Structure formats: C-alpha cells, structure tokens
Amino acid sequence: xxxxxxxxxxxxxxxxxxxxxxxxxxxxxxxxxxWYQQKPGQAPRLLIYDASARATGIPARFSGSGSGxxxxxxxxxxxxxxxxxxxxxxxxxxxxxxxxxTKVEIK
Amino acid sequence: QVQLQQWGAGLLKPSExxxxxxxxYGGSYSGFYRIWFRQPPGKxxxxxxxxxxxxxxxYNPSLKSRVTISVDTSKKxxxxxxxxxxxxxxxxxxxxxxxxxxxxxxxxxxGQGTLVTVSS
Numbered sequence: 001x002x003x004x005x006x007x008x009x010x011x012x013x014x015x016x017x018x019x020x021x022x023x024x025x026x027x028x029x030x031x032x033x034x035w036y037q038q039k040p041g042q043a044p045r046l047l048i049y050d051a052s053a054r055a056t057g058i059p060a061r062f063s064g065s066g067s068g069x070x071x072x073x074x075x076x077x078x079x080x081x082x083x084x085x086x087x088x089x090x091x092x093x094x095x096x097x098x099x100x101x102t103k104v105e106i107k
Numbered sequence: 108q109v110q111l112q113q114w115g116a117g118l119l120k121p122s123e124x125x126x127x128x129x130x131x132y133g134g135s136y137s138g139f140y141r142i143w144f145r146q147p148p149g150k151x152x153x154x155x156x157x158x159x160x161x162x163x164x165x166y167n168p169s170l171k172s173r174v175t176i177s178v179d180t181s182k183k184x185x186x187x188x189x190x191x192x193x194x195x196x197x198x199x200x201x202x203x204x205x206x207x208x209x210x211x212x213x214x215x216x217x218g219q220g221t222l223v224t225v226s227s
Contacts, residue, residue: 001168036152043201043217044144044152049210056213087152095167096154 002026002090006099012107013078021102023071023088032092035064035073038101039084047086048073078104109134113202113218115187119225125189129202129218136182138207143176143187145198153198158185160207192225199223 003026013019023033031051036044046055048064051071061076075082083106088099115127129141142157156166158176166174170189178185189196199222205215 038152043220045217046215049213053210053213089152089154094165095169096157098152098154100151 001095002029002093002097004088004090004097004099006086006088006102008102009100010103010105012105014107015080016077017107019075019078019082019104021073021075021086021104023066023073023099025069025071025090027093028068029090029092031067032090033064033066033071034089034091035062036087036089037082037084038087044087075104109204109216111202111204111216111218113200113221115200115221115223117222117224119192119223121193121225121227122191123225125187125192125196125200125223127187127200127202127221127223128184129186129204130184131204131216132183134204134216135206135208139182140205140207140209141176141178141185142203142205144201144203145196146201147195147198155187155189155200192223194225197223197225 005024007022033051035048037047038044047058047062051066052064063074065072085101085103087101110132113129139160143155146152156176158164173190175188199220201220202218203215
C-alpha cells in the first residue's frame with residue numbers, strides 16, 4: 001500500500017501568518033490527492049481535491065499544489081477557525097491511505 | 108442538500124459483529140461512491156472500504172477478511188459489518204457519500220460519526 005507521510009506533525013502559527021503543510025507519498029499518486037480539515041468532535045471536511053482544486057465553499061486562502069509524490073497545502077493567512085488537524089489522502093491506488101495528520105495550533 | 112445520518116450499536120463485546128447503517132437523504136441514488144472510515148480515539152483516519160452504485164466493493168486488506176459493505180435495494184441506505192471485533196476496533200466510525208459527479212459538485216458528504224467501543 002502507499003504510505004503517506006505528513007510534515008510537520010505540529011505547526012505553531014500566529015493568526016494572520018502563512019502555514020505550509022507537506023504530504024509525501026511513497027510512490028506516485030499522480031494528482032489524486034485530497035486534503036481534509038478536521039476539528040475536534042467533527043467529521044473531516046474536504047478542502048482540496050485533485051491536489052489543487054478547492055472544494056465547494058472553501059475560502060481562497062486555502063491552496064493545494066504538487067503532483068506525483070510531493071504535495072503542499074498552503075493557508076495564506078491563518079484565521080482563528082483554521083486551527084485544526086489537516087490530513088492528506090491519496091485515491092490513486094487501493095487501499096486509499098491517509099497521512100498521519102498535521103496539527104495547526106496557535107502560536 | 109444531501110444529509111447523512113448514521114446509527115448502530117455503540118458498545119460491543121470482543122468477538123461480536125459491528126453493524127452500522129448510514130442513510131442518505133437527497134442527492135444521487137443512481138451514481139455514487141459510499142465509503143466507511145474510522146478513527147481510533149486520539150489517532151488518525153483509516154479508510155475501511157467503499158461501494159459504488161454498481162455494487163462494486165473495495166476493502167482495506169487489513170480488514171478485508173472481516174468487513175462487508177452493502178447498499179440496500181432502494182440505495183438510500185448502506186451498511187458496514189465488521190466481524191470478530193477486538194479492542195483494536197474501538198473507534199469513531201464515519202460514513203461518507205460522494206456522487207459520481209463529485210468533482211463537478213466539488214464536495215462529498217459525511218455522517219456525524221458513531222463511536223463504537225469494544226470492551227468485555
């Protein structure tokens with residue numbers, strides 16, 4: 001199975017600052033990469049699909065990039081509601097696999 | 108607006124069978140991907156498996172011998188069964204629905220989650 005590795009595990013950022021999250025796949029997943037946001041007690045929320053397409057209703061401060069094995073989620077100016085855990089997931093191969101998550105916390 | 112509501116037993120004994128159901132209100136009943144995920148307390152997400160509108164299934168190999176995902180004849184509900192549970196199966200279980208045109212919609216839909224605890 002494809003192993004997804006996210007870094008860093010925890011990212012401490014001040015409101016208004018830029019956050020850059022990384023996701024690496026153990027083999028190419030082409031652009032079949034999702035990014036989810038999850039807040040405590042809630043289901044995950046789809047942010048990005050096909051590595052760079054924003055999901056419906058997602059603010060423009062969220063952007064995704066990358067292809068193959070290296071992917072990035074950028075939050076251009078962190079708002080209070082953006083402090084959460086972010087997961088990447090590949091859907092190029094079976095089984096679908098997730099990264100372990102990056103927690104974005106207030107600095 | 109599509110809504111998902113899920114339910115099932117929240118407390119099981121080891122060796123019992125986990126059984127969860129997810130009802131889909133609204134959206135497409137003819138073209139879809141329906142998925143089950145789980146998340147152990149304090150840990151990350153795991154994909155369990157999925158079923159499409161044609162009844163094709165794919166399962167996580169780590170669970171494949173114990174898991175069954177099915178859709179009812181109306182296609183308005185789908186279910187997860189996981190046999191021979193152990194404490195390692197304790198988790199929040201989520202259902203999700205993506206239409207066949209999910210890219211055009213730009214979204215999928217998730218249930219609220221069901222906490223399943225396995226304890227003797």
